[in-house]
Amino acid sequence: MAKCDICGKGVHFGNNVSHSHRRSNRIFNSNVRSVHCKVNGASKRMHVCTRCLKSGAVERA
Secondary structure, three states: OOOOOOOOOOOEEEEEEOOOOOEEEEEEOOOEEEEEEEEOOEEEEEEEEHHHHHHOOOOEO
16 A cells, blocks of 8 residues: 555665664555545545655645
């Protein structure tokens, strides 16, 4: 679900690094919000990342 419908930004993967520098896998989820957007004049609920919301890539309904 953590995927933007506008730009396609999704999860990223990396490492947790402890004090002793041992590494384990971790996930970075995108900051995705469920918002009502205007699509072809109609209101539609979409999953949009906050970067797209801030830049004005979508028009909120």
